[in-house]
Amino acid sequence: MNRADVIILGGGLVGLTLALALDRHEISSIVVDPVDPATVQVAGFDGRASAIASASWKMLEAIGLGERLAGQGCPIRAIRAADGLTPRALVFDTSDEEGPLGIMFENRLLRRTLHAAVADAKHITLLAPARPVTTIRDETKVTVTLDDGTIITTPLLVAAEGRHSPTREAAGIEVARWRYDHAAIIATLGHEMPHGNIAHELFYPSGPFALLPMLDDADGHRSAIVWTVAGKDAEAMMGLPDRAFLAEAEKRMGGMLGALRAASPRSSYALGFHHAARITDTRLALVGDAAHGIHPIAGQGLNLGLRDVAALTEVLVDGLRLGLDTGDAQLLARYQSWRALDTFLVAAATDSLTRLYGIPGPTAREVRRFGMDVVERVAPLKRMFMAEARGESGALPKLLQGVEV
Template sequence: MERADVIILGGGLVGLTLAIALDRHGVSSLVVDPADPETSISPVYDGRATAVSSSSYRMLQAIGVAERLEGHGCPIRAIEVSDGLAPGGLTFDPPQGDDPLGMMFENRLIRAALHEAARAAPNLHFLSRTRPGAVVRDGTGVRVALEDGRLLEAPLLVGAEGRNSPTREAAQIPVARWRYDHVAIIQTITHDRPHGNIAYEIFYPDGPFAILPMLPGTRSAIVWSIPAADAPATLGLSDRAIVAEIEKRMGGFLGPIALAGPRSSYPLGFHHAATITGERLALAGDAAHGIHPIAGQGLNLGFRDAAALAQVLVEGARLGLDLGDAQLLDRYARWRSLDTFMVAASTDLLTRLYGVPGKAASAVRRFGMGIVHRAGPLKNRLMAEARGESGDLPLLLRGLAI
């Protein structure tokens, strides 16, 4: 029987971040993941890139992960939002000298940095290429029997396996969910003109089109949402044809482009768990909530879960509390409930609002963006949301140890 303070099912970006944060504060964990770590850091495993908000990056700095990403991230100095290629958009550009709005990283590089940090963590035992066969949660603790025969025991179980979390389903936690009938196409490109560390979000009636700056300055990641019915034909286009389609949507402002990586896609949907806790159970990341990538906040929500849960557990451990105690878990649930609901509702509203076709709807949207652009306090509030700096921030998101 292997014992620890916490068993984390799911060794992805959120699960490993939580485990490393706990290790830095003397709380032990057993992380169980079915994937092979070497496979999961391959470029063909996940071609996505993520805008890590400034608060999330401060947490990565505080737990010793950011130093392993030095030189690989591209600061986002501004975000330009537009309704198609029409004038009258909205620019988020923090004052000179402020922290960037976020840092762009390839997911595989974040994953590689987390695995490297996990190998150096004395209080973290990573169990890969296996999965739980049976899980028991009761008044005495949590016991997990792995398919390879090993037995694990801890006071608390954390489900961080992603959108289709078996832990959430086994706990019979109700989930609100729907599909957007859209597919996101991911493609890395190079372009003639430098991006200037600016991210672009261009809204078209058939879905948003994001251009995200990456290193070097003439390389970007494209996240292109298209109707699901069009996805097979679009994914089947030749390289020359896909370049033409992307250039048309970009409007040529970065000059001619070329493909710089494999093309991938994934369906878009929304889900939100009715509760993120149960008997000796906490959910984190996509196991608790999944949103449209329209504002790039999906992974950052998971990082905020990890920061809040780590603080609750570390402070509980220092007081000598049972880490599976219901009152302790209720603190985590209350802390995260408003933030996750507001971000989920906002991204869903934006997706629907910008999906309304017609010139009148476009004119109304441009008028609204103009008002936000001229309203300093509202614009600053939205920038704070993009940075993940609003509300009651956990210590790690402020760059502080717990």
């Protein structure tokens, strides 16, 4: 009970997925999470929804989560990106044979499913609520003392604690970070007309407006929105009565889905960027938001963390087969080199898009629209962007291809 192949600090979506991926390959883990599992599963804890890219979905299927989640998410059959409400748009669509570009899930459903799977797992110990008080990493092992006095040891510590990872800070890992003068308003809206399984990304100088298809509920059609507004306007937008908020949302959408209704409470959070200079240290690996945090403009934040999970799992499985322990420096070097380029390119691309679409004026708008027209018409370029949307670009770990390691 007090020793495992891996200790994972953080029991969020990425941390628990990593534990389950390792469990599938008979690698033991202890997950230490400061939040009571009952708290994170209540309806009001997290009203957000996440787009699981098709490659990430293949991994969830490969580790046994697909059957638990089947039919509970809304497939994304097309993505339509436009500069404002212009009819000129860049459209990514897919055939039934190819499968959806991604699937929209409510975060609370993902959390509930992950916790249920962890409870059934043979090689996972979840300690929650629990906090690490001291962590000692040396050349031979990692020792973690918890707030109740429990001492646990492992060859490898994984930090999955989110953007403000104390483990990353204690390791002295430098982080490039800045804040955008933006806040994201999150809500689920009901609407009169069906969404047709199309995700819309409408770019405005004040920030993008994403409209993401959700499964219908008893009251009718639904979509999730991620509405980026100027930081100074966030408080006022959050304070609007529902009727006024829905009227503003309908203007942004150009009335494309008809009359709107509020289908969830609103939430808001400030937007920022951070990228760790390295994602490993002595017997330490970073995953998810502990390693990188990006603007939600392309909906890739969670998927980037799931790509970390797939790569780290493959590295550890291969290492154990060679007789190495999970914290071996060679394995961590492989994980670092595998993930460094991908995370940097995705982070740089989302940051560039954020800045490009924030430039006001008719000249900038025409340049953006011309660029989108080019991508729409040049097939190889469009295929490259579609592969990125699916999470299928670069050297894919086996789990993202839908097969176990």
